[in-house]
Amino acid sequence: MRYRLSCRLLTYAACVALLAQTPQEVYERYRVWFTKLPPAVQRGGEADVEARYRDYLKQQGLTPSAIDAEVGIIRQQGKRLEVDLWNRVLTAEHPRFNTNPNAFLVEMAKDRKPGKALDVGMGQGRNAIWLAQQGWDVTGFDPAEQAVAAARATAAKLGVKITTEIKGYEDFDFGESRWDLVLLSYVGGREMNKTVIRSLKPGGIVVIEAFHRDATKSASIGAAVVFDSAELPALFSDLRVIRYEEPVTATDFGLKNARVVRYCGEKP
Numbered sequence: 001m002r003y004r005l006s007c008r009l010l011t012y013a014a015c016v017a018l019l020a021q022t023p024q025e026v027y028e029r030y031r032v033w034f035t036k037l038p039p040a041v042q043r044g045g046e047a048d049v050e051a052r053y054r055d056y057l058k059q060q061g062l063t064p065s066a067i068d069a070e071v072g073i074i075r076q077q078g079k080r081l082e083v084d085l086w087n088r089v090l091t092a093e094h095p096r097f098n099t100n101p102n103a104f105l106v107e108m109a110k111d112r113k114p115g116k117a118l119d120v121g122m123g124q125g126r127n128a129i130w131l132a133q134q135g136w137d138v139t140g141f142d143p144a145e146q147a148v149a150a151a152r153a154t155a156a157k158l159g160v161k162i163t164t165e166i167k168g169y170e171d172f173d174f175g176e177s178r179w180d181l182v183l184l185s186y187v188g189g190r191e192m193n194k195t196v197i198r199s200l201k202p203g204g205i206v207v208i209e210a211f212h213r214d215a216t217k218s219a220s221i222g223a224a225v226v227f228d229s230a231e232l233p234a235l236f237s238d239l240r241v242i243r244y245e246e247p248v249t250a251t252d253f254g255l256k257n258a259r260v261v262r263y264c265g266e267k268p
Helices: 012-019 023-035 046-059 064-090 103-109 126-133 145-158 190-199 213-217 231-235
Strands: 116-120 137-141 163-165 179-185 200-212 240-245 248-250 257-266
Touching: 023 046, 023 064, 046 064, 064 145, 103 126, 103 179, 103 200, 103 257, 116 126, 116 190, 126 137, 126 145, 126 179, 137 145, 145 163, 179 190, 190 200, 190 231, 200 213, 213 257, 231 240, 231 257
Parallel strands: 116 137, 116 179, 137 163, 179 200
Antiparallel strands: 200 257, 240 257, 248 257
């Protein structure tokens, strides 16, 4: 359904600009622009980012009213639109991501005694289900409710038990000394490092795979899942490094060769 907003509130030019786009198209334009910003700007305050985006839209020829309307959509609907985007990606008939368990997770978990595992941003459950099949007591969460529903259905079909919640990391209760393994597979980690460390049991591990900054030279990638060289060991400096590497390999998302970061750390 095309976006409809009362033209009594906007100039004619602003109405024309909005009626030509869905809210998702408005958000996608912002998302592509944002991923091209320098890292320091991406991590800056919301007010600064918004001011820069207003300048960008002005350079594209939008009127002040049209700019206000687009920024309003991003402010009011951005979180929901991001979830809708990932619902489509993660439940696509022809997925453009690896539907098998993450290879680094498999390597790091295979020789460990199963315990309580947390899959942050579980998506359609590829990693949570694999862990459950290996005997782990698995909890996973993701705000993309359609992806979580798909994970539940697959787990039921395969006869494995997983506990799921439809939440973002801001709302999920990680707890303290609760997990033997926490997985962050292409979901970030920078903004929740202290929370994850606190949530690990002594001897528990965190397993992370994400994109290296080099990967952004040939693709537009969200800032949260992009890390600089040696950034992850510094972020998780309270843990003992079990493995850290920055190989060029087939990525789980995009399915193309690119540089990634892989980190596994253990809580003393």
